[in-house]
Amino acid sequence: MSNDTLSATAPAPQPAKPVKEKKPASLWSDAWYDLRRNPVFIIGGIMLGLLVIISAFPGLFDTVGVEPSTCSLAQARKGISAEHWFGTDNLGCDVYSRVIHGAKVSIIVGIVSAVVTGLVGGALGLLAGFFGRWVDVLLSRVAEIFFAIPSILGALLILAVIGRDNAGIASVVLALSLLAWPMILRIMRASVITAKHQDYVMAARALGAGPGRIMMRHILPNAVAPVIVVSTINLGAFIAAEAALSFLGVGIQSPQISWGLMIADARNRFLEAPLPLLFPALFLSLTILSVVMLGDAVRDALDPKLR
Amino acid sequence: MKNPSIDTHPLADEVGHEPLLAVDNLHVEFVTRQGIVRAVNGVSYTVNAGESLAVLGESGSGKSVTAQAIMGILDMPPARIPKGEIRFRGTDMLKLSDQARSQIRGQRIAMIFQDALSALNPVFTVGWQISEMFRVHRGMSKRDGMKKAIELMDRVRIPAAKQRVNDYPHQFSGGMRQRIMIAMSIALDPEVLIADEPTTALDVTVQAQIMELLAELQRESNMGLILITHDLGVVADVADKIAVMYAGRIVEHAPVHDLYKTPAHPYSKGLLDSIPRVDQKGQELYAIKGLPPNLLDMPSGCAFHPRCPYRRDNCVTDVPPLYEISGTRGSACHYYREVLDGTLG
Amino acid sequence: MGRYVIRRLLQAIPVLLGTTFLIFAIVYALPGDPLQALAGEKRVDPVFAATLREQFHLNEPLIVRYGYYLRDIVSGNFGTTFRGLPVSTIFEGKFQVTFKLSITALIFEAIIGVGLGLWAALRRGRWEDKGILAITLLMVSVPTLVSGFVLQLVLGVKLKQSTGIDFFPVAGVQDGVRSYLLPGFVLAMVSIAYLTRLTRTSLMETLRADYVRTAVAKGMPRRRVLGRHALRNSLIPMVTYLGADLGTLMGGAVITETIFNLPGIGQQLFQSVYLRENPVVVGIVTVLVLIYILANLVVDLLYAVLDPRIRYE
Numbered sequence: 001m002s003n004d005t006l007s008a009t010a011p012a013p014q015p016a017k018p019v020k021e022k023k024p025a026s027l028w029s030d031a032w033y034d035l036r037r038n039p040v041f042i043i044g045g046i047m048l049g050l051l052v053i054i055s056a057f058p059g060l061f062d063t064v065g066v067e068p069s070t071c072s073l074a075q076a077r078k079g080i081s082a083e084h085w086f087g088t089d090n091l092g093c094d095v096y097s098r099v100i101h102g103a104k105v106s107i108i109v110g111i112v113s114a115v116v117t118g119l120v121g122g123a124l125g126l127l128a129g130f131f132g133r134w135v136d137v138l139l140s141r142v143a144e145i146f147f148a149i150p151s152i153l154g155a156l157l158i159l160a161v162i163g164r165d166n167a168g169i170a171s172v173v174l175a176l177s178l179l180a181w182p183m184i185l186r187i188m189r190a191s192v193i194t195a196k197h198q199d200y201v202m203a204a205r206a207l208g209a210g211p212g213r214i215m216m217r218h219i220l221p222n223a224v225a226p227v228i229v230v231s232t233i234n235l236g237a238f239i240a241a242e243a244a245l246s247f248l249g250v251g252i253q254s255p256q257i258s259w260g261l262m263i264a265d266a267r268n269r270f271l272e273a274p275l276p277l278l279f280p281a282l283f284l285s286l287t288i289l290s291v292v293m294l295g296d297a298v299r300d301a302l303d304p305k306l307r
Numbered sequence: 308m309k310n311p312s313i314d315t316h317p318l319a320d321e322v323g324h325e326p327l328l329a330v331d332n333l334h335v336e337f338v339t340r341q342g343i344v345r346a347v348n349g350v351s352y353t354v355n356a357g358e359s360l361a362v363l364g365e366s367g368s369g370k371s372v373t374a375q376a377i378m379g380i381l382d383m384p385p386a387r388i389p390k391g392e393i394r395f396r397g398t399d400m401l402k403l404s405d406q407a408r409s410q411i412r413g414q415r416i417a418m419i420f421q422d423a424l425s426a427l428n429p430v431f432t433v434g435w436q437i438s439e440m441f442r443v444h445r446g447m448s449k450r451d452g453m454k455k456a457i458e459l460m461d462r463v464r465i466p467a468a469k470q471r472v473n474d475y476p477h478q479f480s481g482g483m484r485q486r487i488m489i490a491m492s493i494a495l496d497p498e499v500l501i502a503d504e505p506t507t508a509l510d511v512t513v514q515a516q517i518m519e520l521l522a523e524l525q526r527e528s529n530m531g532l533i534l535i536t537h538d539l540g541v542v543a544d545v546a547d548k549i550a551v552m553y554a555g556r557i558v559e560h561a562p563v564h565d566l567y568k569t570p571a572h573p574y575s576k577g578l579l580d581s582i583p584r585v586d587q588k589g590q591e592l593y594a595i596k597g598l599p600p601n602l603l604d605m606p607s608g609c610a611f612h613p614r615c616p617y618r619r620d621n622c623v624t625d626v627p628p629l630y631e632i633s634g635t636r637g638s639a640c641h642y643y644r645e646v647l648d649g650t651l652g
Numbered sequence: 653m654g655r656y657v658i659r660r661l662l663q664a665i666p667v668l669l670g671t672t673f674l675i676f677a678i679v680y681a682l683p684g685d686p687l688q689a690l691a692g693e694k695r696v697d698p699v700f701a702a703t704l705r706e707q708f709h710l711n712e713p714l715i716v717r718y719g720y721y722l723r724d725i726v727s728g729n730f731g732t733t734f735r736g737l738p739v740s741t742i743f744e745g746k747f748q749v750t751f752k753l754s755i756t757a758l759i760f761e762a763i764i765g766v767g768l769g770l771w772a773a774l775r776r777g778r779w780e781d782k783g784i785l786a787i788t789l790l791m792v793s794v795p796t797l798v799s800g801f802v803l804q805l806v807l808g809v810k811l812k813q814s815t816g817i818d819f820f821p822v823a824g825v826q827d828g829v830r831s832y833l834l835p836g837f838v839l840a841m842v843s844i845a846y847l848t849r850l851t852r853t854s855l856m857e858t859l860r861a862d863y864v865r866t867a868v869a870k871g872m873p874r875r876r877v878l879g880r881h882a883l884r885n886s887l888i889p890m891v892t893y894l895g896a897d898l899g900t901l902m903g904g905a906v907i908t909e910t911i912f913n914l915p916g917i918g919q920q921l922f923q924s925v926y927l928r929e930n931p932v933v934v935g936i937v938t939v940l941v942l943i944y945i946l947a948n949l950v951v952d953l954l955y956a957v958l959d960p961r962i963r964y965e
Contacts, residue, residue, distance in 0.1 A: 144667050145667055145671045145674055146671075148667055148941050148944050149671060149675065149903075149937070149941065150899065150902070150904060150937075150940055152903065152906060152907070153906065153921060153937060153940065154937075156906070156922065156925060157925065157933065157937065158678060160925040160926070236792070240797070244795065244796070244907050248906065248907070248910065248922060263798075263801070267801075270801060271805065277801055278802070281798040281801065281802065282798075284795065284798060285793050285795070285798050286793075288792075288795060292789060293789065378869050380868050380869050409871050411871075413869060414871055417870075418869045420862060420865070420866060422862065425861065425862035426866045427863055427866065428863040428866070428884075429863070429959070429960070429961055430885055430958065430959060431884075439872070443872060444871065475960040477961050488866075
């Protein structure tokens with residue numbers, strides 16, 4: 001009887017009354033209760049919070065007093081020193097201050113793309129799932145067409161059309177969002193259809209609530225959780241994609257600073273001078289890590305059956 | 308191919324009258340995040356060959372957990388069995404090795420579950436699932452196993468068994484699926500069959516057919532039958548004796564007709580009174596008031612006292628033992644005599 | 653089963669048409685005259701230009717040009733570039749490189765992802781499980797761009813320097829299968845993490861299923877319960893993920909190909925976008941979309957093989 005995984009079958013009997021200290025509450029306040037006690041959420045939150053502050057006020061962190069634009073070729077590829085905490089790059093620019101100033105692009109592209117796709121995909125998914133019939137057929141087919149395009153290649157294509165001269169944060173957000181909304185639509189649509197057939201929605205309908213009210217008051221709050229989970233996870237993917245596109249030269253353009261661009265610049269001399277590549281790479285990974293941690297925690301909180 | 312270590316157990320000969328299956332002072336608890344849930348608190352019952360015992364109780368009363376402990380399919384952890392014995396032909400199964408235990412499970416003690424749709428594997432044919440018993444436990448060939456499967460499906464009266472043996476569970480109706488479940492459980496002629504709410508998920512008409520089938524199979528093979536249910540109406544025709552469970556304890560046990568005629572515990576009485584009867588048409592239906600107890604925060608004294616219409620002061624403080632009324636009856640109520648006489652209230 | 657296959661095939665056609673048209677439209681929406689871009693600063697001979705315009709139907713409306721393009725593709729002709737090179741010549745060898753890279757990645761993914769996932773599920777809640785989950789967290793967080801360079805430095809260069817043996821070539825494809833090992837692993841890393849988590853959740857869910865309890869109650873040995881009853885059911889989402897991922901890997905190979913200097917399709921596409929070789933761009937994306945849709949089709953069919961409930965719908 002010691003084989004726990006196999007005889008792992010009888011669910012523990014649920015206490016008939018909810019436990020006193022924890023009030024019976026909605027999914028949201030329950031989720032918040034769990035999140036506040038989850039170390040993964042706290043660590044991820046602190047890390048992301050710090051990065052957001054860095055991206056909003058990079059000047060605060062420029063303690064060495066080195067502007068990202070003051071470079072001197074004589075100082076190229078110097079190692080770590082008191083003046084250059086992270087060394088200098090191929091053009092003799094201070095890597096530390098460039099890394100600090102590069103946070104802005106990653107954070108903005110990630111958050112804006114996640115919000116845009118969440119709103120657009122969410123709204124369209126709500127319509128498709130709620131109205132069904134031709135609305136669903138039309139939206140789902142269009143989504144399927146966009147969905148079949150490999151995302152990095154598609155974004156590469158779109159950014160090439162927009163052209164380097166117009167490339168910037170806005171165009172990267174556009175390219176990424178254009179290809180990512182169908183995923184959110186699918187998820188929203190599926191959870192709306194599930195919610196639509198729940199008894200309480202049937203009951204609301206039987207009591208004469210109008211379609212608008214049913215959609216916004218009864219279905220949306222109960223269907224939105226998976227969209228929030230996936231949007232959080234997407235946030236990390238968007239940050240990685242921005243770095244990749246900038247690395248390939250179609251994303252953010254110099255003199256703007258992006259970690260992807262820094263990696264591209266440091267690439268040629270990487271094997272002899274790895275530091276100018278490794279520091280932006282480290283920050284890129286830490287940023288994504290913080291978002292992934294938040295995403296994991298949110299998913300666990302909103303989807304307790306996986307625990 | 309019975310397990311020799313069991314039949315040659317010294318106690319079996321010495322005692323002589325040892326029943327086929329005996330649950331003795333069994334305790335089961337679950338370790339949860341909120342604390343320890345005591346799901347079963349000292350349950351004892353016995354079943355003999357050819358005898359059928361109905362275990363009656365609400366959900367959370369511990370009746371299913373007891374059955375799962377007998378089968379050895381409890382999840383441990385979080386479950387654990389701090390005390391008690393489960394003796395099969397005199398041998399305490401809780402002391403057996405995993406190996407010896409799995410020789411009993413499915414072959415000598417079998418179980419059928421409530422929801423046959425989820426209890427049958429969706430990706431294998433019903434024939435495969437029934438014949439698996441013969442292939443794995445009896446080393447039969449695929450072909451012979453399938454023949455046996457068809458025979459069994461005939462025996463539980465599934466029409467056109469030969470044609471349907473290669474169908475998947477989702478292609479059958481609820482009643483037919485439960486028959487397949489039964490066929491699978493009786494495949495190796497078990498000595499004890501545990502049926503955990505076998506008819507709860509079915510239509511009323513189908514319920515009667517399944518109960519009839521179970522009763523018939525039991526008569527033919529002289530099995531011991533443990534019928535777990537929350538529905539008093541189901542058991543009257545099939546069971547010989549009844550054990551009523553409440554909050555992890557047996558509160559009353561009795562031969563079935565005695566209990567129906569004169570219940571000796573307020574809870575059994577309440578259950579009987581809440582069965583709708585034709586002669587009471589027009590009257591308000593009786594219902595036991597209050598909610599089942601919270602297993603994490605059990606009431607003091609008699610666990611039923613907050614819901615008991617006959618509650619006295621000492622019910623709140625003293626836990627009633629299972630008083631013996633006669634050789635075959637017992638009640639865990641301080642005032643069972645008054646309940647029996649109908650003088651309480 | 654037959655009807656299911658036909659239905660799925662028919663459903664794939666509008667997606668294919670829609671997606672290729674979308675790509676076609678995006679590419680030909682590129683601002684500027686592609687001929688002028690080709691000629692650079694030089695003046696374009698108007699007669700020659702007119703012939704080219706005629707040959708490439710540049711004067712026709714977009715939808716008509718798409719029609720011509722479709723006709724050519726169906727007959728296996730991906731067209732020629734403005735320089736006169738047949739697109740299929742440019743494709744030569746490139747798809748093989750990307751395909752080999754993606755297959756290598758897929759094999760890594762299947763072995764490591766499924767293996768780790770099963771291990772974690774069976775050790776649920778213990779330190780092995782927690783360790784594997786932490787590893788997947790890190791793997792998801794390190795993008796290809798970073799893992800590629802770091803592993804190239806550590807496993808490619810430093811390992812060679814310290815041992816004198818070139819375990820993992822860091823650039824090009826001249827070392828055969830060995831050339832693909834490191835880039836294949838880099839390409840697979842994020843997917844390995846996702847598949848590990850998917851396998852873990854899927855098996856954990858199956859282990860909780862009623863039919864697994866039934867198998868235990870039938871007295872089936874532990875190995876049989878896991879290997880036949882539980883695994884067979886949890887295989888379904890795993891196969892779905894692996895199949896769909898082939899298309900994703902091939903489409904996402906561009907970064908890996910750039911870091912490890914592999915002459916694959918991603919690099920070609922990147923160059924062609926810059927050179928405005930529109931037929932090449934559309935051709936590449938069309939083939940990739942085709943692979944993506946076919947892979948999904950195969951997955952759907954496998955799905956029906958694995959799950960009888962779908963087969964008999």
